[in-house]
Amino acid sequence: EAGVTQSPTHLIKTxxxxxxxxxxxxxxxxxxxxxxxALGLGLQFLLWYDEGEERNRGNFPPRFSGRQFxxxxxxxxxxxxxxxxxxxxxxxxxxxxxxxxxxxxxxGTRLSVL
Amino acid sequence: AQTVTQSQPEMSVQEAETVTLSCTYDTSExxxxxxxxxxPPSRQMILVIRQEAYKQQNATENRFSVNFxxxxxxxxxxxxxxxxxxxxMYFCAYRRGGSQGNLIFGKGTxxxxxx
Numbered sequence: 351e352a353g354v355t356q357s358p359t360h361l362i363k364t365x366x367x368x369x370x371x372x373x374x375x376x377x378x379x380x381x382x383x384x385x386x387x388a389l390g391l392g393l394q395f396l397l398w399y400d401e402g403e404e405r406n407r408g409n410f411p412p413r414f415s416g417r418q419f420x421x422x423x424x425x426x427x428x429x430x431x432x433x434x435x436x437x438x439x440x441x442x443x444x445x446x447x448x449x450x451x452x453x454x455x456x457x458g459t460r461l462s463v464l
Numbered sequence: 465a466q467t468v469t470q471s472q473p474e475m476s477v478q479e480a481e482t483v484t485l486s487c488t489y490d491t492s493e494x495x496x497x498x499x500x501x502x503x504p505p506s507r508q509m510i511l512v513i514r515q516e517a518y519k520q521q522n523a524t525e526n527r528f529s530v531n532f533x534x535x536x537x538x539x540x541x542x543x544x545x546x547x548x549x550x551x552x553m554y555f556c557a558y559r560r561g562g563s564q565g566n567l568i569f570g571k572g573t574x575x576x577x578x579x
Contacts, residue, residue, distance in 0.1 A: 381564055383566055383567070385567075385569075391571075392555075392569050392570065392571035392572060393555065393567075393569040394569075395566040395567065395568065398564075398565075398566050400564065405564075406565070406566055408566070438507060440507075440509065442509070442567075444564065451559075451563050451564050451565075452511060452514065453511075453567060454511075455501075455508060455509035455510075456508070457506065457507050457508045458507045458508075
């Protein structure tokens with residue numbers, strides 16, 4: 351069974367550009383979570399999608415947005431990139447119907463903003 | 465708001481020895497879950513162990529065990545018989561009760577294992 355896959359592995363952009371990051375969840379998982387791991391800041395929650403709907407949002411500006419497609423894959427879009435957006439972006443997926451609802455992570459997309 | 469604190473930015477252990485990583489959290493909720501994740505240099509976060517707050521018994525997974533002190537809001541991870549492959553960043557995480565929800569992470573502890 352394939353795990354959570356993220357693409358691209360690395361992404362280099364310049365200030366002001368837009369970045370699109372993609373995530374494919376484990377088969378059968380309906381929830382997708384996005385986290386930002388910036389140097390010195392740990393992992394911070396960005397967005398949570400379930401069954402195509404945004405369920406919760408972390409303390410990030412509206413420049414960070416996303417969506418979940420009917421096949422449960424997800425995109426994270428970052429508009430008007432700033433230098434401090436440079437980070438590892440991790441996607442996690444989970445089943446919607448289990449009691450504990452373990453989140454399984456992908457290997458991340460390293461975004462560098464120059 | 466819930467917070468998770470890991471007070472040890474770095475720890476070191478000799479191979480085959482035991483090490484304990486600390487984690488404290490703050491919440492006003494009674495129903496929640498706690499997790500330890502491991503992040504090796506490959507960047508992939510791997511679940512090490514989980515604990516349901518309503519369970520008094522401490523969780524164990526092979527060489528990994530936790531000391532869950534609900535009243536003290538403490539959730540430490542003990543690694544026994546440390547192996548070179550245990551070297552990684554370890555993150556403590558909290559999730560509120562219910563079937564789903566985002567994780568709140570501590571800042572992590574970097575564990576080195578000396579041969």
